[in-house]
Amino acid sequence: MITTNDQFFIDPSRCIGCEACVQACMECDTHRGRSMIHLEFIDRSSTTQTGPVVCMHCEDPACAQVCPADAIKQTDDGIVHSSIKSRCIGCSNCVLACPFGVPHYVAAIDQMVKCDMCFDRTSVGKKPMCATVCPSQALFFGTAEEVVRMRKERPIQEFQFGEQTVRTKVKMMSSPTADRMDFDIMEFMPGAVSTMVDIAGLSVWEEPHGKHG
């Protein structure tokens, strides 16, 4: 059984891109084969780096602020819920506003969907499905004491996007010296220099003609 001290931690450096989280999310009784989370391939042409995208559950959620239908509710436990079906008008304001790229608009049901940290599982004492199955434990559900004891990375919950500071319930594992993460939009613009390692730079590239060794 989980306790009230259990928290959600994400460490993309551990992610192996297997999508067990996404496949498992579909299996939740209430999701009917649709995943509320997704996996990002950061830049597959350069790297196998992937990132699981679950809701960060912001303390002051942008998605709820921009919702013209007041369809996104936050409960006292800090969980930012998926849209209320009868209210959501499918406008996608939330999709555009979320700094983490979490909500998705699903045309088939004309609704926004997003992760609610497995409210239907956590409310009956089970861990969220994605963090239970995650084979690399890039998604981890446990206490802050456990994560500090077990791992070198430091959990942070403050993100700086330009002028805006966003605090979240879900914690991101970062370098041992970081207090928060700063994002510079220029790093994501076309022409930004990739720092990804190229295997050709690591190997001794020879012309593929004639016999080797």
Next chain:
Amino acid sequence: MAIPTLDETQFIDQFGPHLNYEPPGGWVEHKQQGEAKLVKTLCCFCGVQCGIQLKVQDNKVIGFEPWEEFPVNHGMLCPKGIKRYLQNEHPDRLLAPLVRTDSGFAEASWDEALGRTAAAIRKIRAEHGPDSFAVLGGASMTNEKAYLIGKFARIAVKTANIDYNGRLCMVSAGAANKMAFGVDRAANPWSDIPLAKAVMLSGTNLGECFPILTDYVWRARDNGAKIIVIDPRMTPIARTADLFLPVRPGRDSALANGILHVLIERGWIDRKFIDEHTIDFDRVRDLVKRYTPEVTEKISGVPAASIIRAAEIWGPAPTSMLLHARGVEHQVKGVENCLTYINLVLATGRIGKPGSGYGTITGQGNGQGGREHGQRCNQLPGARDIENPEHRKFIADFWNIQESELPHTGLTACEIFDAIEAGKIKGLLSISFNPLVSIPDANRTRAALDKLEFYGCIDFFLSESARHADVVLAGSLQEEDEGTVTTGEGRCVRLRQSVTPPGNARVDWDILKDLAGRLGAKDHFLYAMSEDIFRELAAASKGGSADYSGMTYARIEKNMGLFWPCPTWTHPGTPRLFEGGQFSHPDGKARFHAFEYRPPAEDIDSEYPIFFTSGRVVSQYLSGNQTRRIGPLVDQYPEPLCEMHPLLAARLGIQHGHLVKVITRRGEITVPAQVVKTIRPDTVFVPYHWPGKKSANLLTNRALDPISKIPEYKVCACRVERIGSEPV
């Protein structure tokens, strides 16, 4: 002539693969499910064998729940495990025996299907001798079935030619283990991985093929371990490794020799351990003198500085684990590659201790157990040697037959297809094997299947191979029978029957028992349940190296698995082998092996200038007979892509998404290009899970390792051409 009587489209219409997306009855909320029970069992896929709870209602598997108490995976699962429940009520599931007609297949009674199979075996045996009928098993089967198929082949069919698809998997590692240590099993439990301060992963795409072990490796890193990954591709586990060695395909033994050279030069060897517990170190020391970092770089394509760095990490580490898989094993020098890597373990004396040791990561669900109970052409139950007179006598007595009646060594899996091609083998019965997709040089495999006088196939879906069959016997999925499997760490675990086989399908062992009776061997197959077979195989293993004789279903369940050897009812099992430096050779010592590097069977040249290599993706399993029918898994990686580096792509005028033709001396396939910087620029990669015109095994080379007879999947020579002017 076992030639299919429908075309591809007609087969797919009737037998799939169709994509299943929903549980039986559709998506129903938990509240409405009523009394679903949870069955604690295991995943049916890879050699990790994760614990999982299947959700069962009305004799149907409708979903799953993680099983967090199971000690290996603690609830973790990969996408295949999560979606495996979608195969039970699948529309493609075979529900009755089939016999071939002029226009496909017709349902038949069991009496007719088994009668025809038995008659064909008798006829071929009478006309051409017993060895002209071959039997092929599989390493996804339980220990019980692995034992039974070996006994069935030798006692009921009376053929020497019984082998299994594990021959395509890790037999080179098994042979190397026996040569080095005197026993074929991973030396350590997985729980030793997090205790290691250096972890070397050679030729294992661990994140995609054995995803659950990733957590073990990351926990080692949390504890301060340095991770070394050796692979021609920067796989997910390689991405954050401390050291990545992008080895040129087919050069692994040179690289291991080169690392050992530096270890010896820097004095990072355990002289005391070598002297007391090993032999033949001097031969290896003399050999690797030539493998300086510069020479090794020239052969392996790994920078000299990285070779030195690998030795610097491995050499002084207080504890270490070496794990390897198909990358080094799937070569004509597979045994040599494994042995040169084992040298690194023995030279440092780090084996048989907590956090120190070695293992091969078996790929198939019962890759370990499947190779111990006698479905290999050269082996008898208990991992006994079929040519050892004492072993032969023990098993002949145990089976109550004359030793002279017990066949000798038969042909291995690929050799069986060579013999069909040569007209020496006329009949085949296969179970849990899809050779048309999984054996190299698929055009030859197809022609061989066509040539068979009789082909009988036991399977739960109509695989591409089964399309050639005269008789298809509708067998059982893993969750439809009781049994045990032995995982990659040597842990024998218990899997449970969650549902009974649907329709008129039957459990596999009951099919074999019935067939044995029709071949006049009824008295040797008197089993009422799976547990009867387990009791027999455990007793048959007594005194063998893989000794299960102290195991019972109850003990295995109670302990959530028992490691062999487990020779008495009170023995706790043996998670870690070789403690105190005691190895399983008669003198108690381990053996070094000195192997000079030699090139692959087919190296690149001016006509075929690019290395071709193959492997898996995380969402598919082996020949895909199960996973290509599961919609959400297919959506994750729908079709094979040809991975290539942008430098190579630019040279060939190829952009991401172009269709490309990959051509070897054996065949060609057309697939889209995936241009990525995560593969060596001299190498292309295509995963192998697909049949027909997209089958990577149309390209691969059926050249065999001389010792283990494993084929060289992991390296051959190809050329690549762009098709069309626009990316698709």
